[in-house]
Amino acid sequence: MIGRRITYRMADGRRIPGTWRHAFIRNGGTHFLTDLVVYADGLVDCWGLVTLDELAQQLRSGWVATDLPDGGKASAHGLAAWTFAEPRSWLTPELLLAEIRDDIDRLNGRPDATGRCLAAVRAFLADRTEENRAVAREGYLAIPETKRHYALGDMDSKDWPLRVLVAGPGGRVDGWPDDPDKTVSPEMYDSAVAYFEDRFRPAAERPSQLPEDGPPTPHAPAIHVSHTFPRERVDDPGTMGLRNNYPAPIEVDGVTYPTVAHAYWALSAAGPAARAGIAEAGFDVHTVAAAAARREGWEHVRTAVMAKLLRAKYARHADLAAILLATGDATLLYDDVGADYWGDNAGAGRNWIGRLLELVRSELRMQQYGI
Template sequence: MAMWSRTSRDVDGESVIGSWRHAFINNGGSYYLTDLIVYADGLVDCWGLVTVEQFRDKLRSGWVATSLKEGAEASAHELASWTFKNVQSWVGADELYREVVDQIETLNGRLDSAGRCLEALDLFLAEQTDANRQRLAGAYDDIPEHRRRYILGDMDAKDWPLQVLITPLGKKLAGQSVTEERRETALAYFAEWRAGRDEAAERTPTVAPAVVVPGSFHHNGWPDPPGILGLHTQYPAPVRIGDVLYPTVEHAYWALRTTDRAVQDAVLAEPNTYRLSQIASGIPARPGWDASLQATIAHLLRAKFQQHEALALELLATGEGRIVFNAAGFGDTYAYNSRRHLIGRLLELVRAEQQAWRAGLLDLGALDQSETPNFVVYEE
């Protein structure tokens, strides 16, 4: 069974998550080992982005190859070349198509075919009617054939107990008729299986769902109240650092980045946060800026949420889940790749500090508007 690994692609500054496995392309009778990448937005990349329907056509035409010809030449780019001999293919075109569809469901946080089958199984075990048995059988058939044996997570019994449940009484399964006795044995198996699954679930720590801060900004004004958008570095929440009141965290970042007073004044006077990077990104950063970057951004975020109670409550409302910051943040190219992830982690840190402060475990009084430690904003 092929294992899928996670990846992503950038679309207009947004990260679209995906997953990939290996596949063969049949180009002119020669086979090329390449990456088959599936994305959450339903596009598939295998020597070019296509829709799921177009990918199915490529499978059926044999261009994405699931049947490998004996004696054909094959290669992996800059790695090796070989000739097929005694070829065995495990996954057919229709099965690979269904596997790709399952991956799209998984990437979007929805149940794949195996998950839907287990859901139908629970329904049948709770109410053993013919209608529920037929529903379970249909859900089982929807699973790519090469993945069915793994659905119960039992490498000894595999999917046999499930097949016994969905096979009508008197019909043969692997040469033996399904009898009431075999059916009862399968039901007893599932009683133990469910108990083991429930026990494992109790031992597994609950993982809070991720909270996504959207990447789109509001050109026509921010909503009031801002909700999750208040976590943006560009949200208009003035932040006082020392003697200077910055219109946003974004303004503070770009003004503090440089020691050039004219640039700092231009940053403070610019109402459009999209233009701040145009003003300041080409100006040399102050000495030690990169080394102190994480601490600086953390300080700015602490000040923002300590100085704006409503926004602090929005941050606390994210609970304990990971914060996925899909906005670019600080406008430069690097932000699209790395800095937004840094902002998400630092927002989680500030959230924890707010929780500790409210529990009386941490003193954040120094972040009061009148007592905030000063940065060197101007240097003569």
């Protein structure tokens, strides 16, 4: 549960809410007790901001440690140091990742695994088919095992009524005390149904004054468009294809440029000779552009120019448009070292390219839907 463990970070002038939990980071043979900070946009700070996919890799590698070895060294950063003796950890990498996904859902005001399970139970009570019971059971099993006892917020019954309900009459309840072969009796099942009928008894709710037009925050975790230097097109570039310097020719006002980066810097230059030189530059386009003077007032139009160039890129290259669309509704964090206006740069920048990519993605989706 998040409870009062609320924090935030600032990114592009926005306040990104977060929460934290204790974790061990294994570095140089020592397990350091630290705070793992989880943010609503799907980034996690474990000695550096990472995406959920990157966190999963760190869990698999043991950098974020859930396996604590007997005799291993531990430190609490100058507060204390000790050696593990018969340590027990309640978490596996999979369980910790599942709990963090729940944290992100709650930070965004979305139902977490427990909320989705209880919604499935409501649906079953409204239409008591075995298919709906199976969905409710899947929802129960999707709750991180460490959190199932607390699913109902009832420390007397714990999750017993839930386990009985999803098992059904004659079914077996996982973790039955004393007798694992015992099945659910009709009386036990009726008691569980009554428990939930009382719990979900309808309450008067005022209708919303505004129509719902979609979630306020993305469902997909954030995606890093990492800083790379692609030199040629490849069959499956992944997010590298979203880089402005990825080889993807575009035409602007009758001139063809090898990349968005070439077009942007050429258009920024004050004189025609400088523009032509930048357009013909190779991989050192930034170096060539740095030697040219900028157009007067360029800072006031550069964002609109970039939007125009990105639209041209994805209109012309269907394969790259498909990569962009495949990011769903994820927040796109575009790293651009040395350019804090365009890049996110670990939260230090304004991430304008990431934001414009999200805009172009929405426009491409609109075309798909024929709107």
